[in-house]
Every structure is written in C-alpha cells, then in structure tokens.
Amino acid sequence: MKSITAYIHFPWCLQKCPYCDFVSFSKAREAIEHRLYADAVLAELARRAPALAHRRLESVFFGGGTPSLWEPEQLGRVLDGIVAAAGEVAPHLEITVECNPSSLDEDRARGLLQAGVNRLSVGVQGLDEERLRFLGRLHAPEGGLSAVRAAIQAGLPRVSGDLIYGVASGDTARPREQDPGEAAREARTLARTGVGHVSAYSLTIEPGTRFGELSRRGRLPLAAEDGVADAFLSIEAVLEEEGFTHYEVSNYARKGEEARHNLGYWTGVDYVGLGCAAVGTVSDAEGSALRYRNLPNPDRYMAAARAGTPTADSEEPLDAETRLRERIMLGLRLRAGLDLEAAAAELGIPAWSEPRRRAADRLARDGRLEIHGGRLTIPARSWLLADGIAASLF
Ligand code: SF4
Incomplete structure (x- = not known):
C-alpha cells in the first residue's frame, strides 16, 4: 500500500x-x-x-x-x-x-x-x-x-x-x-x-x-x-x-x-493537508499530483468546512517533471541525497535531459556534487549552497 x-x-x-x-x-x-x-x-x-x-x-x-x-x-x-x-x-x-x-x-x-x-x-x-x-x-x-x-x-x-x-x-x-x-x-x-x-x-x-x-x-x-x-x-x-x-x-x-x-x-511522499491554510499534495497513478492550499482566513475556512463546501483556496496540478524538480530541490538537502533515476522511474519520466547531465557533470568536476550510479549527493562542505546547486539541475 x-x-x-x-x-x-x-x-x-x-x-x-x-x-x-x-x-x-x-x-x-x-x-x-x-x-x-x-x-x-x-x-x-x-x-x-x-x-x-x-x-x-x-x-x-x-x-x-x-x-x-x-x-x-x-x-x-x-x-x-x-x-x-x-x-x-x-x-x-x-x-x-x-x-x-x-x-x-x-x-x-x-x-x-x-x-x-x-x-x-x-x-x-x-x-x-x-x-x-x-x-x-x-x-x-x-x-x-x-x-x-x-x-x-x-x-x-x-x-x-x-x-x-x-x-x-x-x-x-x-x-x-x-x-x-x-x-x-x-x-x-x-x-x-x-x-x-x-x-x-x-x-x-x-x-x-x-x-x-x-x-x-x-x-x-x-x-x-x-x-x-x-x-x-x-x-x-x-x-x-x-x-x-x-x-x-x-x-x-x-x-x-x-x-x-x-x-x-524531502523524499516525495504524498501528504493530506487539513485546516486553515494547510497545503496538501496527493498524486495519481500517472505520476501527476494535485496540490491544494486551503483558505488562509480562519473564519472563512471554518465556515466553508462546516457548510460542507470546498475549503481549498487554490488547486494546482503538478506534472511529473515539476514533481521531479521538487524531489531534486528537497532530496539534495539530505545527507543521503537523492536517487534521481529511481525517483524519475517512479514518476514515469526520464531522469536525464542533456542540460541536466551537463550541469551534473560540471558540478561533479567542481566537487559540489557526487554521482554514484543514479544517486546524487552534495558533499557536506557545500551544503550551504544546496539550493543553488539543486536549481542548476532543473
Ligand atoms: S508567529 Fe507563531 S508560528 Fe510564527 S514563529 Fe512565532 S510562534 Fe511560530
């Protein structure tokens, strides 16, 4: 399950x-x-x-x-x-x-x-x-x-x-x-x-x-x-x-x-968000997901919930490539890094585009990224730069 x-x-x-x-x-x-x-x-x-x-x-x-x-x-x-x-x-x-x-x-x-x-x-x-x-x-x-x-x-x-x-x-x-x-x-x-x-x-x-x-x-x-x-x-x-x-x-x-x-x-598990201003992300079988944000005003949220009407203020479909970029951004903050190829396979899309491969090789040459098979990690000495490193792999 x-x-x-x-x-x-x-x-x-x-x-x-x-x-x-x-x-x-x-x-x-x-x-x-x-x-x-x-x-x-x-x-x-x-x-x-x-x-x-x-x-x-x-x-x-x-x-x-x-x-x-x-x-x-x-x-x-x-x-x-x-x-x-x-x-x-x-x-x-x-x-x-x-x-x-x-x-x-x-x-x-x-x-x-x-x-x-x-x-x-x-x-x-x-x-x-x-x-x-x-x-x-x-x-x-x-x-x-x-x-x-x-x-x-x-x-x-x-x-x-x-x-x-x-x-x-x-x-x-x-x-x-x-x-x-x-x-x-x-x-x-x-x-x-x-x-x-x-x-x-x-x-x-x-x-x-x-x-x-x-x-x-x-x-x-x-x-x-x-x-x-x-x-x-x-x-x-x-x-x-x-x-x-x-x-x-x-x-x-x-x-x-x-x-x-x-x-x-950080590893892309779905989450149901409940309550005023809560955010949730629930995926479907095709690798896409729906992200919703609940009403940010407590009174309006409570009124909607109790009336049985939708509590979401906005909904945004996330395609598989957007979700993979999020996995890169969050996964690279972990010491264990991210198994990019496994994540992409789970989402049903290719892990490597030409630009992403070139960026990864360049970061690896500069010592800011380690690549072991499909797994990418940022060495601890570069952690303060993690967000920028991840962004260059988009
Ligand atoms: S305002 Fe509330 S939620 Fe925000 S940092 Fe202070 S205690 Fe935490």
Missing part, C-alpha cells in the same frame, strides 16, 4: 513573531474556538477521506501557528479521525505537535501524550535574553529549556528542539552579532537536555513580515554572511560531538530519531 502523511495547520499564536511568514494570527488562549476548529477540521477530513482510504499512514504532524495552544482533547479528536480514515496505519506512527515554550508545561505535555501524541517539537530558538526579545519571543532563555525538560519529564518518547542562528540584535548602527561560539554553546546546552533531535535554522528575512519591512528600510541589523556560515559549522561540530548525525541541511538526530514526517516531504 502506498504511503501518505497528514499535516494539520493550527492558525493561532499568542503573539506574532516579527520574522514569521507562516499563516498565524495573534489570539488569546481563551478566545480560541477549540471545539469549533476541531469540528471544522473533521468536516474537511470527511471530504478528503478518500485520499487516505487506500494508503498507509506514516506520520501525522500538527504545525502552525502554535498547536500546543489547542486543547489536547480537541487535538485528540482530530487525530483519532485521521487514524480511523487511513487504509492502514504504520506500526510506529509518528505523531508530532509543534510547541511554544509559553504554551507547554508538564501538564500540557501529559495531555498531549494521552491524546496519542508521541513526539513534541519545541521552539526553543535561542538561549540569550536580548536575542529572544529581538525575535519577539514570549519566553526567556530558561523557558525554552524548561519546556523541553517538561516534555521529557512527562514521558514523551521523542522530543526535538529548534534553534535559530545567524541573528544580529541591537540596532543597525551597533548590531550585536551572535558569535559562532555562542551558537555552539546553545546547541550543546540544548543537546544535553536529552532531546533526540535538533533543528537549527538560520534567520531568513521574508518579505511581508515586520523584519522584511524593517530590512527594506535599512533598519534591521543583519548578521554578516561569513558569521552565519561559521555558526552553521560550529553547531554542526558540537552536535556531532554530542552524538547527533547531521542528516539534512538544518536537521540533526540521534540514531533512529530522524523526523519521519519531514523525511516524507
């Missing part, structure tokens, strides 16, 4: 972070319509159930927004509905909830565990007071670590922590850059809490965010590129010393702790 995963988007946070371009809206915990939102997601699920009916469900991921704000009972109703709709369930179904330290304590972690969740991903983001404030986070340095410890203490079998590096705080005249040693110390402290997985992302400035606007006006302190690259390398060195494998450009795991849900995205 073909694999599938499920993503559920929860569109509210206690406060909007200035760098964030996810669909998320500030809302007080008491104002969130916990039950009504679960009802809406379940109504959407009823319409999308055929996509799950003959598939093996490998993972479920609650992202956002801040899904740790959702009452565990309501999140659990949605989870039960998804599991019941699947044709088959993988024996070690991975069920992850993204959490913010400001909405995760031991009680909440226990509630999520009882609802069936077996993995929490905690947005620690940093361990420096000034930097956290600059990033608009509601928690202090100790708050991130306490949330991770609470999750472990509550008995969650798998816990991951997120870090953001490459941040310059202060003002443009006197930016205070995070030095690579500081980035490494934070990674080591997080690793030593007992987490099995760490995601470390460099800060990216997205248009349409408050940081994007400040940057456009030249009023955002920015870290120098060399410093960001040094931070990347020092985090890698420390986490490898602590027993983690750097298995994807931004992700590290102890043995067996890799995020299976994300591995699904």
